[in-house]
Amino acid sequence: MDFKNYADLVFKLYGDRVKHWITFNEPYSFCQRGYAVGAFAPGRCSKFLGCAAGDSGREPYIAAHNLLLAHAVAVKVYRDNYQVN
Numbered sequence: 001m002d003f004k005n006y007a008d009l010v011f012k013l014y015g016d017r018v019k020h021w022i023t024f025n026e027p028y029s030f031c032q033r034g035y036a037v038g039a040f041a042p043g044r045c046s047k048f049l050g051c052a053a054g055d056s057g058r059e060p061y062i063a064a065h066n067l068l069l070a071h072a073v074a075v076k077v078y079r080d081n082y083q084v085n
Contacts, residue, residue: 007074
């Protein structure tokens with residue numbers, strides 16, 4: 001819900017000046033490096049990879065799943081309220 005509200009606000013404030021929109025930049029990087037190997041924030045990975053907490057086998061997929069849901073919500077907001085046909 002927070003990302004939906006954020007996207008709606010950004011579309012409303014900047015929609016007249018932005019021609020092409022993206023929701024997330026380099027999603028693979030922050031899902032894989034943040035939740036599989038721990039190199040990016042939040043620095044989570046499995047203990048055998050040297051992190052204090054995390055599960056490299058599950059968490060990157062959970063993060064990517066939620067990222068896709070947020071992207072879909074933002075696209076729907078744009079298409080329903082701001083896209084000129």
